[in-house]
Amino acid sequence: MKNLVAAILATTALSGAAFADTHSQAKIEEFRIGILGGENAQDRMSSNECYRAKAEELLGVPVKLFTPADYDGVIQGLLGGTLDMAWLGASAYAKAYLTDPEAVEPIMVKTNLDKSYGYYAVGFARKDRNISSLEDMKGKVFAFGDPNSTSGYLIPSIEIPVEIGATMDSGDYFGEVKFVGGHEQTIVAVANGDVDAGVTWADGMGAWEDGYNSGALRKAADAGLVDMNQIVEIWKSKPIPEGPIVLRKSLPERVKLDITTLTASLPYMDADCAYNFMAGEALGFQPINHDAYLSIIEARKASN
Numbered sequence: 001m002k003n004l005v006a007a008i009l010a011t012t013a014l015s016g017a018a019f020a021d022t023h024s025q026a027k028i029e030e031f032r033i034g035i036l037g038g039e040n041a042q043d044r045m046s047s048n049e050c051y052r053a054k055a056e057e058l059l060g061v062p063v064k065l066f067t068p069a070d071y072d073g074v075i076q077g078l079l080g081g082t083l084d085m086a087w088l089g090a091s092a093y094a095k096a097y098l099t100d101p102e103a104v105e106p107i108m109v110k111t112n113l114d115k116s117y118g119y120y121a122v123g124f125a126r127k128d129r130n131i132s133s134l135e136d137m138k139g140k141v142f143a144f145g146d147p148n149s150t151s152g153y154l155i156p157s158i159e160i161p162v163e164i165g166a167t168m169d170s171g172d173y174f175g176e177v178k179f180v181g182g183h184e185q186t187i188v189a190v191a192n193g194d195v196d197a198g199v200t201w202a203d204g205m206g207a208w209e210d211g212y213n214s215g216a217l218r219k220a221a222d223a224g225l226v227d228m229n230q231i232v233e234i235w236k237s238k239p240i241p242e243g244p245i246v247l248r249k250s251l252p253e254r255v256k257l258d259i260t261t262l263t264a265s266l267p268y269m270d271a272d273c274a275y276n277f278m279a280g281e282a283l284g285f286q287p288i289n290h291d292a293y294l295s296i297i298e299a300r301k302a303s304n
Contacts, residue, residue: 027252030062031055031259034074034086037146037182041067043223050273051266058258070181071148079103084251085259089243090293091150094300096246097290106244107256108263109288110278112203113213117242117286120204121151121159122217123235125197126190133234134164142174143198145186150296151201152183155237158299163235183216184225191226197234206281208233214280222280241296244288260287 033052035044044067056063066083068074075096077083088096096104109117125131131140145152157168166173180189186198202215209228211217220226245263247256267274267284275281 028059028061028084028255030064031059031255032064032066032077032082032084034066034068034077034083036074036087036089036092037068037070040184043184043219047219047276047279050270051262051277054262054266054269054273055259058262059255071146075099075148078246078248081248081250084248084255085246087243087245089148089150089152090241090296091154091243091300092148093244093246093293094297095148097293097297098300102249104246105249106246106288106290106293107260108245108285109242109292110214111283111286112205113281113283114205115283116239117288118203118239119151119201119215119242120240121155121199121237122202122204122215122233123156123160123197123199124190124217124231125234126193127230127232129193129196131197131234132232134160137197137234138173139175140196141176141178142168143178143180143186143189143195145180145182145198145200147179149183150240150243151237152186152199153179154296154299154303155240156199156235157303159237160235184220187216187220187226191231199235201240203280203282204236211280214278214282216279218280241292244293245285 033048035048045065048065052063052065066077068077071092074083074086075092078086078096079100093106111117123134131137144156147153161167164173168177170176180186180195183200186200189195190198200216202212202217204212206213211221211228217228221228247259263285266277
């Protein structure tokens with residue numbers, strides 16, 4: 001399958017007509033896509049609707065979007081077989097793999113404009129709070145997103161304690177450490193002054209004023225939820241491998257190939273759809289496999 005994917009990526013956009021003969025080979029009655037938390041449910045549905053419609057046309061069966069309240073809802077859906085596909089964070093993939101190594105397989109990963117597939121956990125605060133670094137956060141309120149988020153929890157919970165020389169327990173260094181639900185919730189909580197600082201994800205490329213090129217900050221800025229000129233970056237993690245798009249291993253191989261082809265071709269077929277689906281400006285997608293996430297799996301093991 002890797003060779004087939006490589007061949008797909010070496011070509012230009014594939015037309016709908018090229019997909020048409022695969023409909024009868026799907027051998028599934030419907031296809032279910034889970035969408036991680038991070039935005040409100042309606043925005044998640046809107047951002048993924050164009051992809052859903054293209055997948056439905058390609059597969060010839062109903063394609064449905066599901067927006068569980070948290071990351072674990074998507075993970076459990078994949079593990080239980082009630083979801084067929086999701087774009088997971090690296091930590092969420094690690095949890096799924098550690099729970100059942102045979103449940104899902106990574107197929108594609110978002111590629112940045114510089115051809116890398118890394119991103120960053122970014123710590124941020126309001127400018128008017130006079131916070132410019134973690135040193136200014138002593139005794140203040142710090143927000144995580146979701147406990148199954150890579151950038152919204154796992155990596156910051158490992159790297160920040162090393163930098164501050166203290167734990168992430170409330171009252172040790174920070175006055176309070178709390179979970180607020182997801183990336184969008186963290187951004188809104190900081191912007192509204194409900195917390196002093198939090199962490200989210202970004203590709204770290206492009207202008208801060210735009211929310212970088214892609215990521216949760218870019219989506220929030222595009223949606224008018226935050227004015228980046230009123231927000232300041234106070235911390236950035238080491239590079240993190242972008243999370244994979246995964247499929248249930250038990251799906252028919254034809255379905256796996258069709259979805260892989262669609263995902264790889266999306267930026268060429270419909271640039272606006274790709275922008276929404278990829279959370280901003282990105283080059284596209286490239287093949288990825290399990291080995292790319294070994295370090296995150298080990299980090300997840302160590303954190304449990």
